[in-house]
Amino acid sequence: MNKQVDIDTKKATYLRQYELVDLVREYDPSVDENLLNKAYVYATKAHGAQMRHSGDPYYAHPIQVAGILAGLHMDVQSICTGLLHDVLEDTEATFEDVSGLFGEEIAQLVDGVTKLGQVELSVPNPSRQRRQAENFQKFVLAMSRDVRVLIVKLCDRLHNMRTLQYHPKQESRERISRETLDIYAPLARRIGVDRICSELEDLSFQHLNPSAYESINKRLDGWRADQKAAISQMSVALRDLMDEAGIEARMYGREKRAYAIWRKLQRQGIGFEDVADIYAFRILVDKPETCYRVLGLLHTEYRCVPARFRDFISVPKPNGYQSLHTTILGPENRRLEIQIRTERMEDVAERGVAAHWAYKNESYAYDPEKAQESGGDPLRRIRPLVEMMEQSGDADEFLEHAKLEMFTDQVFTFTPKGDLISLPRGATPIDFAYAVHTDVGDTCIGAVINNREKPLRTRLQNGDVIKIIRGGDPEPQAGWENMVATGKARSALRRLTRDREAQEFQRIGAMLADHAFAREDKDFSESSIGDTLKRLGFKEPVELYEALGKGELSIKKFMQAVFPGRESTKAIQEYANREFITDSTAKLYVKGDGLTSGVSMHLSDCCSPIPGDRIVGVQTPGKGVVIHTIDCDVLAESEEMGDWLDIGWRRAAQHATSTARITATVEHVPGALADVTKIIGEAGGNLIKINTLQRSPTFFDMIFDLEVTDNRHLMQIIAALRASAYVVAAQRLTGDYAAAE
């Protein structure tokens, strides 16, 4: 195994002075040893007798941080910053002291790391959010000025995580782990320092979910025992294959860490056995062409799993990662992932931006050419964070947008082009789509997450790369409002729903207007209602339709406005007749022993009987005979009103239509109204009037007046309505109409 990979310095308590110098000299022979020695001694003196929770002297911590930085082959300024990173915060030392002894560059770096450390990322007290917003701006600014600040901070955090078990408070251990998992590990991934990222993740996981951590490691032990023979056999076979082809290659196996496996189980909803790449072989060669040669050899010798082949050499990951990944079927159809890359790609994969510090022209420093080779400017990767900040003016507005209180509770996701989109935890692809652009959100119909199509309700995870599938017209869907976590998405969805609802009311209103005209034997057109619009105080036909559809404007009023002066046109008269069977028509339809011709008769308003209902007549002084349904509540309470007459419907009533009322509770979602009106239409009911009362954001109460032939017909319509997915309840409306309206 490559020596570089071993940056684990946790076995020794801390590095001796000469050990640290040796470590650095190994990759930077011209290192300023005096400077290093001076920083080492200064740190130990400055921290003096301070102690760590582990019982080590405090200075063991900065020394170990410097050691981790040396493992990443960072420049001497970074190593010194590692040694000095806590002196401004925790000792008497001042910026001027550090600047005088170690120069402005190191002093600035130390100051930057100190500022990052001061950022409070958990907000127990909302009144301090402002301060926190400003801190976060400092955080972003500090790391955007010099990426070394972030690298040192990450190494600082890594060492603190490695010694977190000594922290006495469980609550603090959890908070620090959560913060590490949510902020520091994603930042490490973002700048490509995979080595640090995966260790940070694993250590956080261990503290946050010890039982899951343990159980996965147990499974891994079993898996290892099972696969040991097969892996070594495969290793020999691969070695032979390379030798035969005369390819010089370094090979080693790498096992996924517990957290990476856990995340895969969670994200893909699969079992441990189905994780295909627990173990992968890495084949490291000299140049990119050789990678493809090796790939050719493998695919000739073994069957590959086509869906699992990825070419990150021609299309690198956003953080600069390059490699070929393929999964082959080995002996006994065992799946085996193989990653093929050059040594340089391996270096970038392991050390990320840190790989861009190199020895050149007798100095060891950041090497722009080397950076260019593998994706260019390392700061490019954190720039979107800076932009996010710049776009939002002052600190408060930034807080509003970035929702800093969610920063600890945030997921970092990426567009396919690698742009960072930060979202609150629990966000779904719909939030993502709206964060990209309102148009993208409005037309979102699906999502591909990490190259797999996933349901839109999927909760996004750190590092997810999301591609939004877009449809044609904006189409709000039932329940989406409950699936989003951002205010932006929620308000956009509400607007979309409102728009769509208005469209539905307009359509229904236009239909009602058309019907009304047909009753007058006139063809309806928009041009024929120009005057009517003015008369009723509307500007656009759609406004009138909407009012009609919602029942805010009655058909009767509408028709009187269309045909002014013709108070009693045939249609208006007919309409009036059909509101309920009136006195005159009741006589035609109702028969009964006690009824004498000439007696005034009318159908009661409380229960509005329709043909087919069992009815009784009540002889009421001064009113004649009032007809109620047998189960009418008003009737039950008004025994003293007069004599009951046993009456029934005449046959003629069957050929008439009467008006009935239905009340329905309908889900407040797009498509619901259209569905309800369609059901009524298909069942042969003629919709005369709709009245809508919004009871809650989730439900509408609607009252329909519709023409039916008899009560059986009405029951059929109610049954059909109840069968609709949108209708929560539907029933015939009897009793006090006025209250219902």
Ligand code: MN
């Ligand atoms: Mn520290």
